[in-house]
Structures are given as C-alpha cells and as structure tokens.
Amino acid sequence: MSSGCPPQSPAVAKSEVAVEGECPLLAATFAYWDNILGPRVRHIWAPKGDQLMFLSDGEITFLANHTLNGEILRSAECGAVDVKFFVLAEKGVIIVSLIFDGELKGDKNTCALSIILPQTELAFYLPLHTICVERLKHAIRKGRIWMQKGYNIISVLSLEIVPIMELLASMKTHSVPEDIDIKDTVLNDDDIGDSCHEDFLHKAISSHLQTCGCSIVVGSNPEKVNKIVRTLCLFLTLAERKCSRLCKADSSFKYDTGLFVQGLLKDSTGSFVLPFRQVLYSPYPTTHIDVDINTVKQMPPCHEHTYNQRRYMRSELSTLWKTDSEEDIPPDTVIHTDETFTPDLNIFQDVMHKDTLVKSFIDEVFMLKPGLSLRSTYLAQFLLLLHRKALALLKYIEDETQKGKKPFRSLRNLKTDLDLTVEGDLNIVMAFAEKLRAGLHSFVFGKPFLTSMQERDVLMSF
C-alpha cells in the first residue's frame, strides 16, 4: 500500500464482524462529504480474523475518501443511488461504492457506502455484483429514512452489510462451479426415474425455467439436495452458476436473496423456515423444490412478483418512516402490512402450467447413452433452442410494439407464429426473455394484471 495515506480520522468508528470461513471482503465503509472538511469516513466494518490482504484503518479511510472524489459535481435526482466501481491496480483493490444523498446534522450531504475487496477477487465478485448492489441499495433506502429522522444510519446499514459478508464467505466455499460434470447430476442416470421420480424431475426443471432459473432446493440429505442443485444449474449460464450455492453438509446456510439456485438443509425437525421478506425481495420469482417429499411449488410470474415485491418494499419503508424511536428498527421477520396492502403469505403455489419443451427433452435425453458426451451435447442443443426462442419472441414483440411505443395486443398471434401455444412453453420462453429484457412480463401482461388487482382492491374495500 502507498505510504502517502493521510492520517486516520480519530472519529472513525469500527465494527469487527465475526464471519464463519474466509471472507473475501476487506472492509465496508460509510463516508460522507463534509461541507467543511471534505470527504470523511464515518464507520468501518471489517471481518474479524485472518484475511488474504491486510488493510490498515488509515488505508481504508484513504480508499473510502477516494470514492467521494469528484462527487462535488454530483447532480443526481434526489433519492437516486449511483454505483461507482473501481479497480485500483496501484492499491490492489476493487471498491464498489454506492453514492447517495442524505441528511446529516441538518445538512444535505453526499454519502458513499462502499465495500472493498482485493483485486484478485475480481472474477469471483463480478457475477455477484448485482446481488450485492441491489441489496445495499435497499439498505440505503432505509438508511436515508433513518438519516432524515436524525437517527444513526450505521445500525440500519449493519443489518445488510453483515449478511453480505456472510454471503460472500459462503460463496467462497460453496458456490457451484462453472463446469458442472453431468455425472454429478440426475441427467447421468441410466434411466429416467432412477434418482427421482420422472414427473418430479420434469416439474422441477420446468418450473425452474419458468421462474427464470431461480430455485431453492430443500431437503434432509445434502447429497441429494446438491445433486438437484447441480442438475438445475446445468440449465443456467456460467455467470448464473457462479451465483448459485450448494448446501452445506453439516448445517444450513441462511436463505440469501438474489442467488439463482441455492441448496438448503432442513433442521433436525425436518423443516426449513423461509424468510418471507427475503424470498419476496429476490429479483425473480422462485421455485421451491423439496427433495424429501418430491414437491415443486412456484411463485407467481415475474410481473406479479415484481408488483408484490414493490408493494411490500413500499410498505416496509413506510413502516420505517412511521417509527418514532431509533431503537425500534423493525426486524426482517416482521410482516409489514398497511391499510392498502396485505401481502399474500401463500406465495408458493402449485405448478399450474404444463409444457412440452422440457417434457420432450427429459423423455429424449435419457434415450442417449450415459457416460459419453451425448447428453451434454443434447442439453446444449436444448439450451440453444431456448435462447433462440427467447430472442425470437423478444424481437417479435419489439417489432409489434415499435420498441415498446405501442401496447402489445397480439399475444395470440405470437403464440401461433412462434409455436408457443402451450402455456408452459410460453412461460419458459418468456422467462428467458425477461432475463434479457427486464420488465417484459410487466409490459406484456402487466395491464390486465393491474386491472384485476384494482378490481380486487375495490371489492375488498366493501
């Protein structure tokens, strides 16, 4: 590290966080632009224990200040959270900074919440960037409310920074490898139904694809859980696999929002309690697969999920706004409701729509001899087909609506023209397309859904 670091501010508070395993995060910082003194660091979070690289507090402070440089020119809208990403080879670190405005001591200030990692972890971190940023952004939303009320933002931020440290540590040891050997998956079975029931496998993969490749696999046997996790990950891209996690053999990880596939172990009583809020905050709807009882449940499609998620977020922020004591931060386990919104807690439902794409794939792939690369090749062909269908669908809608300038009214024609008349097939291809063009579900299905929601609200009000 450079020796030219400025002296550490005496006022910097530091929290040491005990994280199980090796945490790749060097530190997290909260800094703000003081109108008199310039950039100042307010708080540092650092994992406890040995790390790959050591940063002194002075160096952390220097880097944190660094993130606010140039922000005097900031002209963002009120409430906007901008992300800056640094790879500083001179310092050997990468810094992710979320820049936002907040009220400190009665003044509007530009603030930065940053996480610092060694540069060697760039490839590890990049696929997880969106997950970290989205989670931190929501923590900042809550933090801004807290700042507005004159409370200490650090307590609110800690609620998300510590889990992110834990997430990164767990991903370091249990993330799904990029190259999955098909031999470690169900697709290597001699015959369909050897490892799991035929219909269960079909339902699991189909629903997994319908929910944009986002699934949680729970069970009591870690090997069984991980086999299904790997099988589902075969249908993901390499980057998505890096955002997936195997289950731990001895004890379970906590559910983590934003991962694509995660394996979770049931406790000794044979149950696993999913946190409602975290599951709802996942960017995509989720499929719930229980390998003990062979059940597959799924959350509503993207547009509905996004709508529910936003309403819940608003409700959560609203509750925080109404809190009149700094000590009363509502815990994540509390279900927020308000006068206008009561969340439907029964978010996992049966898989309603059958498909032909996955069905025929499952039927056919087991005809090919296992142990060779035939099945991998056939899988690649299947994935290529899905990606191409998704692109064709996207282009079709793009043409029909002049890139979203006109509403989309020809769903029936689309189904016929693109051979997607079976509802399950359409859902799968739409899910692939949603990942390419976020908001597509809301654009195509949003209007009728909103109308039905409004009608329901009106009926409920009587």
Add this chain to the structure above:
Amino acid sequence: MIGSPDVVAFTREDEYSQTNPDLWVLPEEFSIPLHPLADSNPWAKTSYAKFTKDFILISEFSEQVGPQPLLTIPDDPKVCGTFDLNYFSLRIMSVDYQASFVGHPPGSGYPRLSFVEDSRVVLGDSKEGAFAYVHHLTLYDLEARGFVRPFCMAYVSADERKIMLQFQELSLRFSQASECLKAGNRRAFAKELQRKLRDLEYTHSVLQREEGLQREAGPQCMYSAHAVEKANELANVEKSIYEHRDLLKQISSYHRHPRRDPHAVTCQKCVTECLRECEALLEKYAKLPVNPFTHTDKVRKGEEGQGQTEDEGGDAEVEEEEDDGIKRRPSYTPQLIKAKSAKCFDKRLKTLQELCDETFYEATMELLKETERSFRGDLCYLHTRRLDRALRRKLRVTDFLFEEELNDDDEDAGTLRPFCAVNHTADNYTLINPPPIVLGPEPVELDALEPPDPLDPALETSHTQESELGLRESHLDSSPSDQTLETQESSEETKGSFSSDKSGMGLAEKQQSVACMKSEPPDPDSDLTPDHNSDLERESSSEEMETTAGEDDNGGDQTPVSLLEVISELEASREDECEGFTEEVQSDLLVPLDTACCMAQEGFLYEASAPESVPRLGSGSHPQPSQNQVVNQEPQALLPIQDDYAMGSPCSESPAAGLELAVGLLSDAVSRASVEDGSDCTMSASTGSDRAASPVGYGGVVTLRQRKKAGQGALRFVRQYPFAMQALWCLLSGRTLVVLGADEGRVRRLVAALALFVPAPGKCGERIQAWLSCPFTLTDLQRWKLIGLQRVASPVGSSMIYSLSRYSRYIAILDADQKTLRCPLYHGEVLSNIADHRTYIRRGSTYFLHLQSTLCRLAAKAFLFTFTHHLHLPVSSTEGPEVVEGRRRCFLQEQLGLGEEDSQILLYLSQLITQHYLHPSTRSSAAAPCFSFNYTTSVLYKI
C-alpha cells in the same frame, strides 16, 4: 380581543391538523416507484441519454485547461448528439484515479518517473443517463509538469448493465489499447530524451566555447558578470544533462519494475523492443561524458562550413549514428536551448498523437475502433450472441447443418484472447491473471492460438529486423485482413473449379502455389493468424479431393479408416470398463461421442430403407454381408466392417459411376451413390459460368449477417407462395430444388432466400449454385442441392429443358416466372410453423430468428435419432435388419411424432450428421454423403 393575525394562525392550525396524517405518509423521494418506466416500456430505459449510440471518448487532464475531451470513436458528431463532452470529461477525470507520487520526491537529486498502473472505473451520471467504463493511464512527456500527462479512455454507454456485464471484456480490450499506447509513448519519450540530450550537449558545447572565449578575452583572475552568468548556465546545462540521462536510464528500466496489475496485458515483444532501443540509447549517452571537445569540434566544423545546408548536416548525423552502431533513423539537427524556457502557459503541449510512436498510435486507434464495433448494439443481442457461440462450440457435430461457420478467430473469441495491437504473436503476451469469462465462451478457447516455434531462425531474423527504430510500419502492412482476402480468393478458386475457365488450373499448379507459400520465409506479421495458411492448405487439398476424386482414393480414405480403427478398438475395450475413454483418444476435431450407433446408422443408410429399393449405383459391388455384420454384431463386429466402410466410403467410388446411371433403372426406386460417384469435374466444368462460381452471390464464407439479410427474402417467399412449405420440405429432405427463371436477379434472390433451408450448405455455400446458364447433369444434382437455372429461348435453352424434364423425377422445380412448383406432395406438420403464409411476423430478421430456432430443434432431433444406440443396433443376434428398421420407423413416428414426409427430413439430416462425423476429411468441402433420391409422383402447385 382576537386580532386578525391570531385568527389566521388559528385557521392555519386547523389546516395543519387536517394535513397532519400526511406527515406519516412516506414522501416519494424516500420510497420506490410502484410502476417504474421499465414496466411500461422495457426498451425505454436507455432512451433519455442525449447520445444515439455507444462511443469511446479519450480525454486528458490538461495541465493548462483542465479536463478536456480529445477525440471520440466513431468520430461523428451525430453520435454524441447534444451530450456535453466537456462536462462528462470533467466528471470522469475528476476521479482521483492513481494518487501516486510523480515528480521530484523530497531528498532525491533527480526527478523520478513513476510507473503507475492503470486504473479502471465504472461510473455514471444517472441524470444524464450516461455511464462509462473509464480506463485511466499516464503517458510521459518531457515538457509536461512532472513529465506526466494523465489520459483516460472511456467507453460511454446509456446502459449501465451493459458495461458491468461486460466489464472483463472491456477491461481486457482497453488494457491492450493502453499497453500499446504506453509502449509507443515510451518509445517516443526515449526519442525525445535523445533529442533533448543532443540539444543539451550541443548547447553545452556552445556555452563552453563562449565561456572559453570570454575567459580568454577578459583579464586573468577576473570574471565579468557575463562570464559568471555563462558559467552558471553551463552548470545548469550539465545538471540537466545528468537529469536527462537519468530519465533515460529510468525509462529503460521500465521492464524491471514489477507489475502490480494482475489484469495488465503486456506484449513481451513490444516491451523488449522498446527496452532494446532505450538501452542502446542509454549505452550511447552513458559513454559520452560531458566532453567539451566532442561537440565543440563539431560546432567549429559547423561554423566553418556555414554555407552547408541543413540536409548535409542531417546526413552527417546519420553517418554518425551508423558509426555508433545504432540503426538508421531520421536525421535530427541539435538546437540551442535558451537559458529561460517558455512560460508554462505559453508552451504548446504535445498532442496525443505526438506523444506516441506513430505505428503504436495507429494500432491503438485501430484496436479502439474494433472495440467500439464489437460492443456495438443492444446488450440482449450481444449477450445472446455470446451464449449462442459458447453453446455452439459444444455442437460441432450438428453445427454444420444450418449454422454459419463458427470461426475461432472471430471477434468474440478475440475479445478474450490477448493479442498485440501491432501484430505481435500471441505468445508474446503475458496476461498476468487471465480473466475468467462471465458471458463469453469457454476458457479453453484461450488456448486456441498455437504459439509459433520460438526457435524458428527465420522468425528470429525477422524479429531482429523489425526491432529497428522507425521501421515498424511493416507490421501493419500485412494485417490479418490480407490473409482473409487470400483465403477468400482461394475459396473462390475452389468454387471456380466448377466453371470451365477455371477448371484448367491443375493440381500441380496448386501444389506449387501451396509449396510457394510454404517455402516463403514466414512473415512474422502473419503470426497472428497462423490458421489462415493452414486453412488455405486445407481448402486447396479439399479442392484436390474434389477435382481428382478417382486418384485420391487412398488419401481420402485414410482418415476415416484410422478413425474407425481407433473407434472399434475403443468400442471393444469399452465393454470392459471405460466408457469415457473414447473422449480422450479421439481427435480434437471430433466431438467425443460414441460412434457405434453412428456407424450402424451409416450401414442403415446404405441399406435401402424403402421397401422398393433397387440395386444401388456404384455400390453394387460392395459386399452386402459385411454390412449385415454391422447390424448383427455389437460391437465386436465393427472391426471387420472397417474395410467395407473404407470401400464404401464416398472417396472410394469410381468417379464415372454416376455417369453410367441409367435413368430407366431408377424408376420407382430409391437409389444411392456416394459423393464421388457422380462428381465428374470435367463434366461439371462445362456447366458453370464465372458468376456461377460464386455461391449465392456471397463470393466467400457465408456470414451471419448475410444469412440474416436472406431472412427477409425467405419471409417474402413464405408469404408469397402458398406452396412454400413443399419447397422447403424438398430442400430439407435432400431433394434438389431447381429455381427456374429468366430474370437473373429474381432467381438469385430466390436462391439466396431458399439457401437458408439447405442443410449443410458448406462453408462458402458450395452446395448451392445461384445461377446456371447451361444444362445440368446428374452429377450436378448430386453436388448442388439448390440451383438457380436460367431460362433461355435458344438451342441451349432447349437442352436445358431437356435436362430438366429428364431429371424431373428426382428434383423439384420452382418456376419463378410462372410461379409454380413441381414436387412430391407433403402432408407433414413440422414445417407448418416456418412456412405459414399467414404469419404475422413482420421482419425478416425476426423470421430468421424464428427459423433458426426451428432448424435448431430439427438438428437436435436428428442428433437424437442418430445417436440413440438401441435404434440402430440389434438387441439380440436373432434380430434381423427388418426389425431394426421397424424400430427406427417406430421411433420416428411414435416417439418423435413424425409422419412419413417429416421422417424423411430427419433421415436425411441424420445421414448428413453420420457422414460428417465419420468422415471429417470431407467436412470442409461440404460434400454430400451420398446421392439419394426417392421417386414419388410429383404434382404441380400453382398460386
């Protein structure tokens, strides 16, 4: 009394109490929108940016005017629109990007150059809707403050996700550009130092001489003020000489400092070359003490010959340089340095171009332009294209059917393969920590480039020659594009063999040309594209195989036979234990698959599948019993049948066999012959015209772009012709389709559109003849699956009509003028989705995407059918071929749900896959596996 102000206050309080509940309502700025813009229009997210498309911006933090934009790529003001480049430059340059000390460190005698690593920043301006990947770098400039000039290269986009998702690729590309620019800058900096040292030495000698004169002129032991001033000046100059020598030493030691950036991409050759030059200079100037006589003599000489022109002086310089053993370079006349340099704001700072060696600068710009091109477009299309390529690399076994050639050297692979911007070989690069791929293809591709032999003396020689100063332009002269051109020419020649005027080029001639290419000393600049030469050879050899099929039997057969041997051995050993072993032993070119079914499949294909089979042409002499062995014995039987396969393989057939085909014999029959059965080049040579040599009018390797364009034509065809489905079925099931018409343009357009449906059209569309103006023969039907035929009213025309009517049983004829189609009936359903004239698909590009997915599905089904073992192998020894055949039919009909006609498509595709897999030697030539046709009654379709 209650006064009015109190009333007002009271009233306000009332209002306040009414609005009191609002205090508990969360203000919008602390909430999140329930219906963000993306919901109402997912395409609108990036629309509020003030620029129309992504661009690259190079900015500088000028010591005179602060941050300023220098140039944009593309250099078109329309691209940036009303976007404020000045403001954005200020924003991206105001990041404290390095924070490393540069200049005079305290306590140090001389200024120190600091070798600062680049930094990468992604930032944005959410209000402006502009986001950027910014790559900061520092160049050296002798005139600049602290000798450094901070620059940045930024990729500016309206889509933040696009930048973050492609961060590693962007980082790699910009690191390459930065290293190239910095290497050129070090070279230019060293040259500048050299010039400066000369100036200083010249100045020193002049001052010394003047001081000597003054000393002589003045009284002893007395120094005038002027003499003291001169002495001080002299001392300053001497100090400056030492400082500059030290700088030269420092820049020469660049390579010795450890790199801290694990993502830096350095070309060892560039580094070595720069280093060598710097060291040569250093050596030269280290030897020269501040000797008053060295330059004084020269000055005197100069003064004596005042009449001499500058050029002469320059020549003298060059001579002197040559004497010193340093390479020839443009001459330079030393200048006298004035005691007081220009003020900071008076001086003109060098431009970026001046700061960098010209070759390196041009190469950097080229690299940046290429970067801009490769990242152009919407993220979802870029993303899908990458996924598509990554998946297709696993599908070599079926990829040839409907996909364009997947070139390993193409842009996407290139994004992740480090190469030097000035065309140095890939092995010179040291990627300290190669980035794993997030979106791109497999990491294996990084090893795709074979390093050239480092011990090659020719390479070494050329390397030494190139390292001379100022002679680097040659690197760019033979850029990879030249190689591509050569390859294209070669491929055109290959196609030219169909035409009469080109068929004269003999084998010997081609061998000679190949030999010439081989005998030429390897051009170091072509190292980047070593595959092109081998491709060229491959193409030439494939051409040889086609033109001299009869003579080339042995060579042509060798590969398949040896492959079969290996395979059979593997098959035999596999029973024991190791199934996966096959994968390890087979050639890299092959997708490691189990071939048992594939081989049996070939046996199946050679056996007449239709009940009305007749003796096959040319293969009648093949020992049938051994084919039965294929079916009856698994897998031990594979070894004995190799000979049979070798004999039965296309290359072994007599070239004239196809010509002896008696049409009468073929009636109501399924007939098959191997590729070369019918390939008679002397005959086909008479059929082509010059233009016909170019398939589908592409004239080279068929690209995705051309195929996309053809999508529009295909959609139009489907919409215009209600019998389009029948025509497509003919093409997909292997029946040659002849497009007949008088208007060349119309026929060519139709052929280009229909070419999308031709399975295995070949790398350059060899199986398509876009325009033929003379009668075709049976061999042509075998070679070409889609023919554009000119309708002429002349004797030639009548012979053409004759040929059409003669072979009409075996082909489909689409009359572009009459708008009719003559072909067998099709009742299938597989194609209904891509040939529905009532389709609502609006654009050709959308239709192409839809078509791609449908054809991809067909290829997958064909793959499944080909490699499903139990279909092609007898379950027991008592099981005859009929049972196996029945099982196949049952699979097609019941498992895949295909009717008779649809099954034919799959059978044909499966046959192609088998041929492609078992005979990799014919892959590049796109030869037909066998000549098959199935006579059924044709009907005439009209609009």
